[in-house]
Amino acid sequence: MRIVLLGAPGSGKGTQAKLLTRKYHVPQVSTGDLLRAAVRAGTPLGLQAKAAMDEGRLVSDDIVLAMIRERLSHPDARKGFILDGFPRNLAQAEALDAMLENLGKPLQLAVLIDIDLDILMQRMTGRRTCESCGQMYNIYSSPPKLEDRCDVCGGNLRHRADDNEETIGNRLRVYENQTAPLIDYYRKQGKLRTVQGLGEIEDVFAAISKVVEETLAEETTAPSAAARAIGAMKKAAGKKKAAPGTAAGAEKQAARSKSQSKSQSKSQSKSGPKSRSAKKAASTKKTVTKKTAARKAASTRQAAAKKASAVKKTRVKGAVTKKTTPKKQASTKKVASKKASVKKTVKKKAAPKKKTAVKKAAPKK
Numbered sequence: 001m002r003i004v005l006l007g008a009p010g011s012g013k014g015t016q017a018k019l020l021t022r023k024y025h026v027p028q029v030s031t032g033d034l035l036r037a038a039v040r041a042g043t044p045l046g047l048q049a050k051a052a053m054d055e056g057r058l059v060s061d062d063i064v065l066a067m068i069r070e071r072l073s074h075p076d077a078r079k080g081f082i083l084d085g086f087p088r089n090l091a092q093a094e095a096l097d098a099m100l101e102n103l104g105k106p107l108q109l110a111v112l113i114d115i116d117l118d119i120l121m122q123r124m125t126g127r128r129t130c131e132s133c134g135q136m137y138n139i140y141s142s143p144p145k146l147e148d149r150c151d152v153c154g155g156n157l158r159h160r161a162d163d164n165e166e167t168i169g170n171r172l173r174v175y176e177n178q179t180a181p182l183i184d185y186y187r188k189q190g191k192l193r194t195v196q197g198l199g200e201i202e203d204v205f206a207a208i209s210k211v212v213e214e215t216l217a218e219e220t221t222a223p224s225a226a227a228r229a230i231g232a233m234k235k236a237a238g239k240k241k242a243a244p245g246t247a248a249g250a251e252k253q254a255a256r257s258k259s260q261s262k263s264q265s266k267s268q269s270k271s272g273p274k275s276r277s278a279k280k281a282a283s284t285k286k287t288v289t290k291k292t293a294a295r296k297a298a299s300t301r302q303a304a305a306k307k308a309s310a311v312k313k314t315r316v317k318g319a320v321t322k323k324t325t326p327k328k329q330a331s332t333k334k335v336a337s338k339k340a341s342v343k344k345t346v347k348k349k350a351a352p353k354k355k356t357a358v359k360k361a362a363p364k365k
């Protein structure tokens with residue numbers, strides 16, 4: 001499990017990270033804790049970091065990233081980690097992504113513990129931490145039984161040097177300007193989940209556990225967050241109308257024509273028999289009309305040439321005409337199918353006049 005806890009200073013990231021550690025058996029990695037340890041130990045890195053920490057500014061990215069790289073290389077971090085207080089700005093978030101990508105173990109989840117900034121001041125000024133076991137208290141909301149003594153191990157409780165009003169003000173400003181943009185950063189990656197930070201510690205923890213469980217369940221059944229992000233991008237692209245001429249446009253066009261021709265052939269096959277008999281009837285009526293015209297023409301001596309041609313046509317269609325009177329449509333079908341050549345001729349000649357014939361035929365029906 002690889003998680004980042006996001007939230008303003010005092011939102012409860014440290015407390016929740018400890019609970020998650022106990023439940024999921026992965027280490028809490030807190031850059032604040034690592035820096036404080038370095039300051040206490042008086043290492044060169046600690047001395048460098050101290051001034052920034054005392055003023056509530058961010059320690060340089062180089063120092064913090066070197067610390068994180070070193071910590072994540074420990075064996076206990078192989079099965080996962082809960083990052084608390086890191087990343088604190090976009091450069092750190094991008095460096096973390098690159099680091100985890102190299103390991104082939106991308107971040108799975110970023111949980112934002114959302115809380116009103118006004119409440120944070122009281123929370124932070126009341127904060128006390130056990131020097132021995134790290135247990136956290138708040139003299140306002142969750143005080144120890146004995147003043148300045150840890151309930152768990154009896155160790156000394158310490159008030160953090162940077163938990164004074166001036167420094168807290170600076171830290172909250174730094175959070176707003178530099179860390180809050182990470183909310184959008186992880187939202188765009190499809191990895192952000194938000195829980196409300198107000199209320200009992202157990203309730204907040206239950207809400208965080210729920211999103212962790214959901215994420216783990218999704219990972220086993222669904223594509224990864226990266227695949228989801230790609231899916232979301234594709235979906236967004238699909239919503240934009242595919243431009244004609246583009247591959248997507250061509251694909252859509254092909255799909256449309258396919259479904260059109262399918263539905264056409266369906267409707268054609270549904271209306272097939274009716275169409276054929278209608279055609280036959282129309283063809284019969286056309287022939288009758290032509291025959292009449294030919295007879296009239298024949299009776300007109302001035303149209304000898306027309307008469308001859310009309311007679312020819314009548315002869316060709318004669319077989320059909322005789323058999324395609326409305327009474328004998330059924331037998332016409334058989335004859336027509338047997339005499340393919342005759343049928344072809346009839347169709348060819350009848351085709352251009354189909355519409356007229358149908359129109360004419362309709363009132364008779």
Ligand code: AMP
Pocket residue numbers: 009031032033035052053054056057058059060064084085086087088092162171
């Ligand atoms: P925290 O305990 O997380 O509130 O951190 C205490 C102080 O350590 C901060 O106010 C910063 O000065 C410094 N710090 C902790 N984490 C980082 C980080 N990721 N980047 C830069 N500075 C940090």
